[in-house]
Amino acid sequence: MARLGISVYPEHDSMENIKKYIDLAADHGFKRIFSCLLSVTDKSGDEIREEFRELNDYAHEKGMEVIYDVAPAVLKHIGVEWNDLSFFKDMHADGIRLDEGFDGMKESLMTCNPEGLKIEVNASFGNGYIDNICSHHPDRSKLTTCHNFYPQRYSGLSLKHFRKCNEDIKKNNLPIAAFIGSSRPGTFGPWPVSEGLCTLEDHRDLPLDAQARLLIAEGNVDDILIANCYATPEEFDELCKLQPGVLNLKPVLERPLQEGERKVLFEHQHYVRGDMSEYSARSTFPRVTYADESIKPQTCRDMKRRDIVILNDGYGRYKGELHIVLKDMPADPRKNVIGHIPEGEHELLNALQPWRPFVVIQ
Incomplete structure (x- = not known):
């Protein structure tokens, strides 16, 4: 994960509120802004250029990049030809995302625009569209990809299709962005549908940071964008706890931890032992680091898939190992169950x- 980003929709709120949201995002280290011109149908090209220039200039002051969602029909509406993107340079945008494309050749030539704008193409098709663009020798330094988000419940991508798309894109060595959505009441996107905004349907009802953890776990998503407005300061705080490039786990704790358990879980660097069992993923080095730390037997119940276990004093030299259960096992008085991976994060x-490597987030 290279960057985190937000989305803003000036046609639905005041510039004052949007700037406050940009401030919040910038203060948390976010670097990207997505906005949409598909839904701006009541303004002329000149009006759009003037109104959105203020947004872009403010975003740049905060160190953030702004890319606008467009399509051939939008370009026609604002009087822009595919081979002359000076309108967006005059608007002080950093690039455009083609929600719908052309013929491959045009997209490739668009990456060579003299304005230096990024051309972001739809990553969700999975039909050879991006291969076609790349066959026409684009300027790859200006070509990126971004998945769709889906306002309608049950319309988001399946994980299988998402992975196929990403595999095809990575063969062309292009960056991939995808969307997550806040599920708090009152959020909105570009369209008058409020059923959540996300790329993957399985993510729709999950907490925002859980969606991000799952995208990071895929290992090939470069940028993660919040699709709807407005995520809360608490949601921003949770996202900022995540480590890019590492598997992030956030267990539900079943009881207060002993001090030794707390140190093993949260203070030690973890990775899955290479000689992996089908029953559990083991992080074994905490047993060395905390060899002198006592861990009393507690909550030694039957172990279910998704449980997190720490070996107690009864296991001798193995005390302090962290296990993530992959297959059900009977109770063992030497193994403390301290929590589990939440439902929906399997x-x-x-x-x-x-x-x-993996980290455990508090």
Whole structure:
């Protein structure tokens, strides 16, 4: 994950509120802004250029990049030809995203625009569209990809299709962005539908940071964008706890932790032991670091897939190992169950592979 980003929709709120949201995002280290011209149908090209220039200039002051969602019909509406993108340079935008495209050749030539704008293409088609663009020798330094978001419940991408699209894109060495959505009441996007905004349907009702953890776990998503307005300061705080490039786990704790358990869980660097069992993913080095730390037997119940276990004093030299349960096992008085991976985040278990680093988020 290279960057985090937000989305803003000036046609639906005041510039004052949008600037406050940009401030919040910038203060949390966010670097991207997505906005949409598909839904701006009541303004002329000149009006759009003047109104959005203020937004772009403010975003740049905060160190953020702004890319606008367009389509051939939008370009026609504002009087822009595909081979002359000076309108967006005059608007002080950093690039455009083509929600719908042309013929491959045009997209490739668009990346060579003298204005230096980024051309971001739709990553969700999965039909060879991006291969076609790349066959025409685009300027790859200006070509990026971004998935759709889906306002309608049950319309988001399946994980299978998402992975196929990403695999095809990465063969062309292009960046990938995808969307997550806040589920708090009152959020909105560009369209008058409030059923959440996300790229993957399975993410729709999950907490914002859980959606981000799952995208990071895929290992090939470069930028993660919040699709709807307005995420809360608390949601921003949770996103900023995540480590890019590492599997991030956030367990539900079942009881207060002993001090030794707390140190093992949160203070030690973890990776999955290479000789991995089908029953659990083991982080074994905490047993060395905390060899002198006592961990009393507690909550030694039957172990279910998704449980997190720490070995107690009864296991001798193995005391302090952290196990993530992948297959049900009977209770063992030497193994403390301290919590579990939340429902809906089971794909994080599938991402636990030999030698893969992971962190545990409080």
